[in-house]
Structure formats: C-alpha cells, structure tokens
Amino acid sequence: MSHSPLIASLTRHKLTVGLLVMQVALTCAIVCNVASIIGHRLTQMRTPSGVAENELTLIESVSVDESANPLARHDADLAALRGIAGVQSVAAVDSLPLSGHNWSNGIAFEPNGPSMTSATAYSGTPEELRTLGLHLVAGRAFLPEEYISLDAAHDWAGINHVPSTIISRALAEKLFPGKDPLGKVIYPGDGPVRIVGVVEQMLRPTLDESESNGYVTLFSMLPDTASITYVMRSATQDRERILQQARRVLTALDSNRVLRNPQTFTHLRDDYFRRDRTMISLLLCAAFALLLITAAGIAGLASFWVQQRRRSIGIRRAVGATRRDILRYFHTENFVIVGAGVVFGVALAYGLNMLLMQRYALERLPWFYVPAGALVLCLIGQAAVLGPALRASGVAPVVATRG
Amino acid sequence: MLGYYAATAIGSLRRSKALAILMVLVIGLGIGASMTMITIFHVLSGDPLPGRSGQLYAPVIDPRPLARDRSESPEPDGNFTWPDAMNLLRAKRADRQAAMAGGAVPVRPTQRGELPFYETGRYVTTDFFAMFQVPFAAGSGWRSEDDEARARVVVLGSELSHRLFGNASAIGRSVRLKNTDFRVIGVVDHWNPQPQFYAQINGRVFGKADQFFLPLQTAQELNLDFNGRFSCWDSGGDARTSDHCVWLQFWTQLDSAAKASAYRDYLRSYWREQQAHGRMPRPANPQLYGLMDWLAHEHAIPDDLRLQLSLSLGFLVVCMLNVVGLLLATFLRRSNEISVRRALGARRWDIFLQLGVESCVIGFAGGVLGLLIACLGLWSVRQRPDGYAQLAQMDLSMLFATFLLALVASVIAGLLPAWRACRIPPALQLKTQ
Numbered sequence: 001m002s003h004s005p006l007i008a009s010l011t012r013h014k015l016t017v018g019l020l021v022m023q024v025a026l027t028c029a030i031v032c033n034v035a036s037i038i039g040h041r042l043t044q045m046r047t048p049s050g051v052a053e054n055e056l057t058l059i060e061s062v063s064v065d066e067s068a069n070p071l072a073r074h075d076a077d078l079a080a081l082r083g084i085a086g087v088q089s090v091a092a093v094d095s096l097p098l099s100g101h102n103w104s105n106g107i108a109f110e111p112n113g114p115s116m117t118s119a120t121a122y123s124g125t126p127e128e129l130r131t132l133g134l135h136l137v138a139g140r141a142f143l144p145e146e147y148i149s150l151d152a153a154h155d156w157a158g159i160n161h162v163p164s165t166i167i168s169r170a171l172a173e174k175l176f177p178g179k180d181p182l183g184k185v186i187y188p189g190d191g192p193v194r195i196v197g198v199v200e201q202m203l204r205p206t207l208d209e210s211e212s213n214g215y216v217t218l219f220s221m222l223p224d225t226a227s228i229t230y231v232m233r234s235a236t237q238d239r240e241r242i243l244q245q246a247r248r249v250l251t252a253l254d255s256n257r258v259l260r261n262p263q264t265f266t267h268l269r270d271d272y273f274r275r276d277r278t279m280i281s282l283l284l285c286a287a288f289a290l291l292l293i294t295a296a297g298i299a300g301l302a303s304f305w306v307q308q309r310r311r312s313i314g315i316r317r318a319v320g321a322t323r324r325d326i327l328r329y330f331h332t333e334n335f336v337i338v339g340a341g342v343v344f345g346v347a348l349a350y351g352l353n354m355l356l357m358q359r360y361a362l363e364r365l366p367w368f369y370v371p372a373g374a375l376v377l378c379l380i381g382q383a384a385v386l387g388p389a390l391r392a393s394g395v396a397p398v399v400a401t402r403g
Numbered sequence: 404m405l406g407y408y409a410a411t412a413i414g415s416l417r418r419s420k421a422l423a424i425l426m427v428l429v430i431g432l433g434i435g436a437s438m439t440m441i442t443i444f445h446v447l448s449g450d451p452l453p454g455r456s457g458q459l460y461a462p463v464i465d466p467r468p469l470a471r472d473r474s475e476s477p478e479p480d481g482n483f484t485w486p487d488a489m490n491l492l493r494a495k496r497a498d499r500q501a502a503m504a505g506g507a508v509p510v511r512p513t514q515r516g517e518l519p520f521y522e523t524g525r526y527v528t529t530d531f532f533a534m535f536q537v538p539f540a541a542g543s544g545w546r547s548e549d550d551e552a553r554a555r556v557v558v559l560g561s562e563l564s565h566r567l568f569g570n571a572s573a574i575g576r577s578v579r580l581k582n583t584d585f586r587v588i589g590v591v592d593h594w595n596p597q598p599q600f601y602a603q604i605n606g607r608v609f610g611k612a613d614q615f616f617l618p619l620q621t622a623q624e625l626n627l628d629f630n631g632r633f634s635c636w637d638s639g640g641d642a643r644t645s646d647h648c649v650w651l652q653f654w655t656q657l658d659s660a661a662k663a664s665a666y667r668d669y670l671r672s673y674w675r676e677q678q679a680h681g682r683m684p685r686p687a688n689p690q691l692y693g694l695m696d697w698l699a700h701e702h703a704i705p706d707d708l709r710l711q712l713s714l715s716l717g718f719l720v721v722c723m724l725n726v727v728g729l730l731l732a733t734f735l736r737r738s739n740e741i742s743v744r745r746a747l748g749a750r751r752w753d754i755f756l757q758l759g760v761e762s763c764v765i766g767f768a769g770g771v772l773g774l775l776i777a778c779l780g781l782w783s784v785r786q787r788p789d790g791y792a793q794l795a796q797m798d799l800s801m802l803f804a805t806f807l808l809a810l811v812a813s814v815i816a817g818l819l820p821a822w823r824a825c826r827i828p829p830a831l832q833l834k835t836q
Contacts, residue, residue, distance in 0.1 A: 023724040297725040304732035
C-alpha cells in the first residue's frame with residue numbers, strides 16, 4: 001500500500017494533526033518526567049535503613065526531674081524493659097535512622113583540620129549494635145572500658161574524649177577510598193577517635209538528595225540527655241503487645257516523665273515517607289489521567305475522521321481494498337501522527353527535565369524512561385484508534401454508490 | 404440572538420453527546436486539578452501578618468569561617484549566634500527587635516495524678532509581642548528588665564491555658580515547666596500566623612500555634628531544650644552561647660524604607676567591627692529581607708507543592724489542546740450547516756459568535772464540573788498529615804476564579820476552531836450537496 005495518499009490526506013487536516021502532535025508531545029514529555037520522579041522516590045523509599053526494621057519497637061522517654069542521675073535512671077528503665085516477655089534485647093539510644101533527630105559533626109583528619117565531610121553521630125548503650133541488628137563487616141564491637149558519658153550537660157563534650165568509633169561502610173569508602181579504615185584516626189570533635197569497626201549499612205536520621213545519606217559514625221558514648229529513646233528487639237508479632245507493656249512498665253517505675261511516640265520502626269519509616277507516598281500517588285494519578293485524556297482525544301478525532309470519510313472508504317472498498325487494508329490505513333495514519341508527536345516529545349522531555357533540575361533540584365532523567373514513555377504512547381495511540389478503525393473497516397462498499 | 408445561539412449550541416451538543424461529554428470531562432478535569440493547586444498556593448502564600456508585615460525585616464549576616472568544603476552551602480542559613488543576637492538586641496538600632504528560638508518543655512499538670520505532657524512554644528525577648536501585634540486575652544508580655552533579670556515568667560497560649568486552668572483566669576498562677584515554676588503573666592488570644600514566619604523555615608512552618616512564650620535568657624540559663632537546626636563550626640565545644648554556633652532567629656521592625664536602609668548600613672558596620680575583632684572573615688554582605696521576601700527566599704511553600712502546581716498547569720495545557728482538537732472536529736463536522744448559513748447571508752462574524760457561544764456552554768459545564776473536582780481535590784488535601792493541609796479551603800475569590808479560568812480557557816480553546824470554521828466558504832459546500 002502506498003503511503004502517499006495517507007500523507008496527502010493528513011496535509012488537508014493540518015490544524016487538527018498539528019494539535020494532536022502537540023498534545024502527544026506534551027503528554028510524552030510530562031509522563032517521562034513524572035515516571036522518573038516516581039522511580040527516584042521509590043528507590044529512596046526502599047533504601048534499607050540497616051537496622052532490623054521488622055523487629056524493633058521504640059518509645060521515647062523525657063524525664064522531668066533533672067536532679068536524678070540520668071545514666072542510673074536509664075539503667076533501671078532498661079532492666080525493667082528487658083523483663084518484658086519476648087524482648088530479646090534493649091538499648092537506649094539518642095537517635096535512629098529516619099527519626100529526624102540529627103546530630104552531625106564535620107570529620108577531619110587532624111586536630112582543627114578541614115572537615116572532609118559531615119557524618120551523623122549516633123550514641124547508645126552497649127547493646128545498641130545487637131538490638132538494632134547492625135551488621136558488623138569488619139573490626140569489632142566496642143569494649144566495655146571504651147564507654148564514656150555523652151555529657152549532654154556540657155554541650156555534648158563526650159565527643160571530644162571518646163576513644164573509638166564504628167563507622168558505616170559508605171563513610172569508610174568516602175574517607176579512605178580503597179583502603180582499610182580499621183585503626184585509622186579521625187577528629188569528629190577536638191580529640192582523636194580510632195575506628196574499630198565498620199557496619200555494612202546505616203542511614204542517617206534525615207535523608208536528602210546527596211550521596212551522604214549513609215555517612216554514619218557510632219560512638220561508645222552513653223546518652224545522658226533528659227530525652228532518650230528505648231529500642232526493644234523482639235519477634236515481629238510481639239511488637240504491639242510489647243509496646244503496651246513498655247508504657248506500663250516505664251510509668252510504674254517513674255511517673256514523673258513524658259512518654260512520647262511509642263511506635264514500631266515500621267511505623268516510623270511509614271511516617272518518614274508519608275509525604276513521598278502522597279506525592280507518588282498524586283503523580284501516578286496525573287500520569288494516568290494524562291494518558292487517558294490523550295487516548296480519548298485520539299479516539300475522538302479518529303472517529304470524526306472515519307465519519308467524514310465514509311464515502312471515500314466505501315469507494316476504496318468498492319475498488320478492491322480489503323477490510324484489513326482499511327484497518328491498516330487508520331493504524332498507519334495514527335502511527336505517523338503519534339510518532340511525530342513522540343519525536344517532539346522526546347526533545348521536550350529533556351528540555352522539561354533541564355527546567356526541573358534547575359528549579360527543583362531534581363535528578364537527571366534516566367535515559368530508559370524516554371524510549372519506554374515513547375513506546376507506551378505509541379501503543380496507547382494504536383489502542384485508541386482500534387475502535388474507530390474497526391468501524392471504518394466495517395463500512396460496506398455499497399456506501400460509495402449512495403449520497 | 405445570543406439566547407438563540409445558546410439554544411442551538413445545546414441542541415448541537417445533544418446531537419454529538421459522546422464528544423460533548425468528553426469535552427466537558429476534559430475541561431472539568433483540567434480546571435479541577437489546576438484550581439486545587441492554585442487554591443492551595445493562594446492560601447499558603449497569603450500574608451501571615453496583614454497590616455504589619457510591611458515593616459518586618461529579617462536581617463541575615465554570615466558569621467561562618469571562609470569556605471573550605473565544597474559541599475557547604477554558599478548562603479548562610481539565616482540563623483544567629485547567641486553573641487550576635489545579643490549585640491543587635493542591645494544596640495536597639497531598629498524600632499523594635501527580638502531574638503527567639505523554638506522550644507519544647509515537659510509541662511506538669513496542675514491536677515494531681517495526671518501525667519506530665521510535652522508542649523512546644525517559643526523563647527523570645529520582650530519586643531516580640533508588640534512587634535508582631537500578639538493579641539492578649541488577659542495580662543501582657545514582660546518588660547525588658549525581665550529579660551535581663553532572667554525572670555521566671557511565662558505567657559501561655561489559649562489552648563495550654565485552657566488545658567491547665569480550664570476557664571479560670573491563669574494570670575498570677577504558677578505553672579511548672581520542666582523543673583522550674585513560672586508565673587503566668589499573660590494569655591494569648593488565639594494567635595497563629597500561617598506560615599509561622601518567625602520560626603526556622605522547615606516542613607513544620609505551617610500548623611500548630613506556639614503554646615507558651617518565655618524569656619530567651621531565662622530559657623538559656625535553665626538550659627531548656629530548644630527545637631530546630633543548631634549548626635556549629637570549628638572546635639571549642641558546641642555551647643549554645645558560643646560565637647560559632649547558629650541557632651537563633653532575629654526579627655526587626657523598621658517603620659520606613661529610610662530606616663530599613665539605615666539598618667542595612669548598621670549591619671554592615673557591625674560586620675566590619677566584628678572583623679576588626681577577628682570574627683566573621685567573609686566579605687561584609689549583610690542582607691535585610693522583608694517578611695514576604697524572606698518567606699519566598701526560604702521556600703516556605705514546600706518544593707513538592709510547587710512541583711504539583713507546575714504539573715497541574717501542564718495538565719491543564721494538555722486538556723486544553725485536547726479540547727481545541729475536539730471542538731475543531733465538531734465544528735468542521737457541521738461544515739454543511741455552516742456553509743448553508745453562510746449562503747443564506749450569515750456573516751463570518753455571526754458564525755464565529757455562534758460557535759463561540761457553543762464553546763462557552765461547554766466551558767460553563769466544564770467549570771461546574773471543575774469546581775466539584777477542585778472541592779474534592781481540596782478535601783483530599785485536607786486528609787494529608789501535613790501542617791498546611793487544614794488551610795486548604797475554597798474561598799469566594801477562588802470560587803469566582805475557578806469559573807473565570809474555565810470560561811477563559813474554553814473561550815481560548817474555542818477561538819481557533821471557530822476561526823477555522825467561519826472560513827468555510829458558502830458556495831463550495833452547496834455545490835457538493
């Protein structure tokens with residue numbers, strides 16, 4: 001079948017065809033970028049935090065009475081929590097991945113030297129590593145004699161005296177690329193701190209768009225702040241019960257405190273990413289609506305054209321065109337229009353991406369979204385034109401003799 | 404004549420029902436989505452303190468050492484160190500000035516047997532109340548001597564006052580915050596500017612009102628916990644009063660542009676003076692942001708919302724393109740009718756008007772649908788957990804704007820097809836019949 005009559009007929013509808021091409025191009029550009037944003041957010045949401053997420057329950061305790069020794073109080077609380085049936089281990093920590101409470105320090109290689117990067121400082125009681133389920137890939141855990149107090153009363157001065165740290169692999173690779181970090185000395189505060197271990201993965205309390213989301217230092221410091229988070233590890237199905245019991249146990253021990261945010265770690269993660277989930281569902285809706293509207297537009301115009309060309313279709317049928325020829329004609333026509341739209345759309349997608357990178361600090365559009373988006377649009381175009389095309393192929397040759 | 408056109412428009416839309424419904428749906432969706440986002444923007448970008456915002460300025464100085472780290476932000480975060488805030492406060496170069504920080508303390512209830520609870524509020528200096536025109540239900544703020552004397556006084560928000568004392572007067576009563584007793588000297592009468600412009604601008608800037616206010620110096624002396632970003636550089640401890648940790652917000656009231664410009668000069672001379680003492684090594688470049696500029700500069704409206712707005716506008720454009728195409732199709736389908744009318748003496752303008760009325764009818768129907776969708780969209784936004792969610796309400800001006808947008812959009816969408824259709828020549832079409 002020669003395509004020249006097809007092109008000729010399209011040039012007679014320049015305006016309509018132009019509109020359709022523009023619509024397809026815009027849809028293609030927007031959908032590609034939306035898909036890339038969704039993909040990026042999903043990757044971020046799926047990043048493992050490094051802790052045993054399905055086995056942890058947390059409760060925050062804020063002491064009102066400051067005169068008591070906080071370390072002794074934490075020990076008493078921990079002992080009581082350990083007594084709850086099903087609790088495998090307990091730790092008191094100052095912060096957790098995705099918790100939002102971030103204390104970061106610049107990491108230098110010499111006293112008062114320039115900071116290489118900044119990393120989150122986590123501190124906790126000796127059972128922290130085991131309770132959180134952090135996976136030590138090199139070195140050792142802290143020794144009991146290495147623990148000192150965080151000294152929150154004196155502006156967290158513990159950071160200047162702490163002897164050892166365990167860092168995340170991501171930070172190790174940033175600070176000592178290709179070298180063994182064990183035994184190396186860093187300066188997160190005023191004093192030297194020796195790296196004694198490396199954990200596989202641990203996220204910071206707040207994430208951002210940079211690569212530093214896994215830059216973490218764990219210190220052998222006992223948190224002595226008035227506000228403390230107790231973490232309990234248990235079997236997944238025990239978590240809700242343990243949460244209830246933990247509240248009762250802590251209140252019974254000392255009622256002069258505020259218990260805040262009793263929750264499972266799963267809940268904490270859900271909370272942290274709630275906005276991203278809203279955004280993803282919104283973007284999905286927008287992308288689907290766009291595709292649907294474009295499909296409806298294509299179908300609407302196609303059915304108009306079929307109606308307008310009934311006579312010429314009849315004539316073509318009368319002079320020997322098969323139903324399949326007619327069908328193929330409309331599909332080819334649609335492919336030419338949508339294809340042209342997609343070609344513009346690809347260029348527009350990159351342009352839009354550049355604009356978004358500038359205005360919203362979004363990431364570059366990964367290449368595979370573009371052919372995928374183009375393919376989806378072509379398929380949708382073909383599907384949308386199927387109905388009108390079938391109707392066209394159903395036009396009887398006898399129509400040519402009427403009118 | 405217009406009435407007749409409207410009647411023929413409805414008639415012709417009836418004839419091609421499917422296409423008409425499709426067009427109304429598409430316009431409705433486009434208008435609904437974009438009006439939802441425009442309304443949210445309209446609400447969120449409102450003036451948090453009408454009548455006073457024009458005189459409020461946020462000064463910004465940069466006490467950081469020279470840049471060493473490429474990852475470091477080139478701009479200061481706008482927070483102040485304790486010494487700088489105290490220096491500016493004591494210099495009293497503005498009509499009013501106040502330093503402040505967000506705070507959170509455990510509150511011990513007055514009734515026995517109840518557990519303590521946590522409350523968020525603000526540590527401020529004396530001018531805060533007058534400068535921001537905080538309305539008092541009872542009592543007042545404190546005097547500047549109380550700041551220096553680190554007085555144990557507190558101003559309560561209406562909610563907290565009610566929670567602690569019920570409907571009884573709170574003035575003169577004592578309330579225990581953390582481990583110190585404070586005397587209540589004032590109760591604020593429902594005051595909650597949105598966004599909470601005077602706080603550090605972050606994801607929580609829309610939402611709950613501060614429930615207590617107490618003197619900043621008192622909070623510092625008692626080492627009460629504060630909220631928000633606290634960033635330090637160099638060594639020498641992370642003390643809150645040190646001159647290398649920024650965490651305080653500072654606001655000034657300057658009643659005229661001349662005073663604002665004078666204050667900018669003062670900031671520059673302050674910076675130079677500090678340099679003479681070996682501090683603030685960066686080139687002196689103080690900024691003074693008006694309130695609304697400050698909100699824009701700090702992206703008080705979350706970037707995600709901006710992105711959603713852009714997306715919804717892009718969506719509207721695609722919808723409009725779609726409708727233009729469909730209108731063109733329906734108009735051209737009626738080529739016969741139009742050419743007959745033209746042959747009977749209708750001018751191009753008449754055809755144009757008739758078809759224009761037809762697109763208005765579609766636009767009106769689309770506007771109604773769009774309004775419903777926008778209400779639905781705003782409802783769904785109100786279900787979000789974000790602080791701004793509760794502000795997402797349709798008001799009268801937005802209601803009007805929705806209709807206007809729908810009509811303007813559909814008239815624009817109808818222009819091109821109507822122009823194309825009114826160029827259908829009369830004679831030719833008659834001949835082919």
